[in-house]
Structures are given as structure tokens and as C-alpha cells.
Amino acid sequence: MGSTSSMLTQYDIEEVQDHCSHAFSQQEIVSLYHRFCQLDRNGGGFVSADEFMTVPEFAVNPLSQRLLRMLDGLNFKEFVAFLSAFSPHTSLQNKIEFIFRVYDTDCNGKVAFDDILSILRDLTGSFMTEQQRQKVLTHVLEEAGYTKDSHFTLTDFMKILGNSDLKMEVEVPID
The missing domain is CATH 1.10.238.10 (EF-hand)
Structure with missing residues (x-):
């Protein structure tokens, strides 16, 4: 899962699912990957705080600055793990x-x-x-x-x- 320009393999998807305790379906992980690639503007495989602030819903969140300390520099697997807190399948x-x-x-x-x-x-x-x-x-x-x-x-x-x-x-x- 190095560069964001490559596609996810079935193994990558299953690895991410395991990492986030199956909070997301395979289809959802693929969708999240596409969103991650959109945010990762320089294609380095990580999303910076500045890139997260380009999401309007995130930028207006009163807790965005607090969340940024948890988000800055996430790779795709960490990105999905972060978002898994918001999944209905998470405990x-x-x-x-x-x-x-x-x-x-x-x-x-x-x-x-x-x-x-x-x-x-x-x-x-x-x-x-x-x-x-x-x-x-x-x-x-x-x-x-x-x-x-x-x-x-x-x-x-x-x-x-x-x-x-x-x-x-x-x-x-x-x-």
C-alpha cells in the first residue's frame, strides 16, 4: 500500500479490514481509499493536517484543531482506523x-x-x-x-x- 497511485489489492483490503476490526465493508474501504487519494494531493501516501482542512465539514468542526493532532501524517491504514470510530459497527x-x-x-x-x-x-x-x-x-x-x-x-x-x-x-x- 505504498504510493496512493496504486490500486488496492484484495490482500490490502483485508489487511485494512483486520486493522480496523471490520468496521467497514470491502466496498466502503475502496470508497475510503478513493477519498484518501483525493486528500493526498502530493501522492506521498500520507495525509497532512493542511490536506484534512480542505474537507469543508472538517474545517468547520469546532473540534477540528484537536482532531488534527490525531490525524496529521496518517497513511491509509491509519486513516481508516481513525474513521472506524464513526462506524456503526464499532463497539x-x-x-x-x-x-x-x-x-x-x-x-x-x-x-x-x-x-x-x-x-x-x-x-x-x-x-x-x-x-x-x-x-x-x-x-x-x-x-x-x-x-x-x-x-x-x-x-x-x-x-x-x-x-x-x-x-x-x-x-x-x-x-
């Missing part, structure tokens, strides 16, 4: 692990009040004041049995979100 646990990585801004395995507040800031923009954000977040944490000084691990995220009806899905158009 709730894998979706929660993805969300945790988005919130764990310093990649230390813990999410603090300020990490969550920073995401809330990105999501609300100028629609809420900093004081309102802090008040809402403090209230939500207290209702869940946590304090402003709590540090959340992946296990905490699993406990909090594990019984939710989390919808994080995108449809992959088939060419």
Missing part, C-alpha cells in the same frame, strides 16, 4: 476510547477539569461566558459524583459513558 468501548483521546489533550492518560473546560470552550465559542462554562461543568461533574479537582481515566469515561446511547456515526458513500 461502544472503542468509541469511548476515541472520545477519551480527544479529551486527553496532553496525552497523559488523564482528563482534568481544564481539559473538559477547554473542549467546552471550543464547542460553545462566544455563546457562553467562561464563568457560565465553569458553572455548568462544575454542576455536571457534581451530579456525576465528581469534583472540579477530579482526574478522569479511561476507566472513568467507560463508567460514565458506558451505558449511554452514544451516536457517533457517518455514512461512507459507496462509489
Whole structure:
């Protein structure tokens, strides 16, 4: 799967399917490959942050800058693995692990009040004041049995979100 100008072989498709726990069908992987090749403008086999920002839906996402740290320099297999978090076939646990990585801004395995507040800031923009954000977040944490000084691990995220009806899905158009 070196250069993006080459076509995927059946072996490549199956390898990518295995890598992403069969979150996508073979047809979807081929469609994703075509999209990947469109994004990989220089044909180097990797998609840069700048190339991702050419996707209008991504560019306007309030969390795009956070996602870019997870995306910059992905090869095709990593690209599909990233997108697999949004597949309806992906387990709730894998979706929660993805969300945790988005919130764990310093990649230390813990999410603090300020990490969550920073995401809330990105999501609300100028629609809420900093004081309102802090008040809402403090209230939500207290209702869940946590304090402003709590540090959340992946296990905490699993406990909090594990019984939710989390919808994080995108449809992959088939060419």
C-alpha cells in the first residue's frame, strides 16, 4: 500500500479490514481509499493536517484543531482506523476510547477539569461566558459524583459513558 497511485489489492483490503476490526465493508474501504487519494494531493501516501482542512465539514468542526493532532501524517491504514470510530459497527468501548483521546489533550492518560473546560470552550465559542462554562461543568461533574479537582481515566469515561446511547456515526458513500 505504498504510493496512493496504486490500486488496492484484495490482500490490502483485508489487511485494512483486520486493522480496523471490520468496521467497514470491502466496498466502503475502496470508497475510503478513493477519498484518501483525493486528500493526498502530493501522492506521498500520507495525509497532512493542511490536506484534512480542505474537507469543508472538517474545517468547520469546532473540534477540528484537536482532531488534527490525531490525524496529521496518517497513511491509509491509519486513516481508516481513525474513521472506524464513526462506524456503526464499532463497539461502544472503542468509541469511548476515541472520545477519551480527544479529551486527553496532553496525552497523559488523564482528563482534568481544564481539559473538559477547554473542549467546552471550543464547542460553545462566544455563546457562553467562561464563568457560565465553569458553572455548568462544575454542576455536571457534581451530579456525576465528581469534583472540579477530579482526574478522569479511561476507566472513568467507560463508567460514565458506558451505558449511554452514544451516536457517533457517518455514512461512507459507496462509489
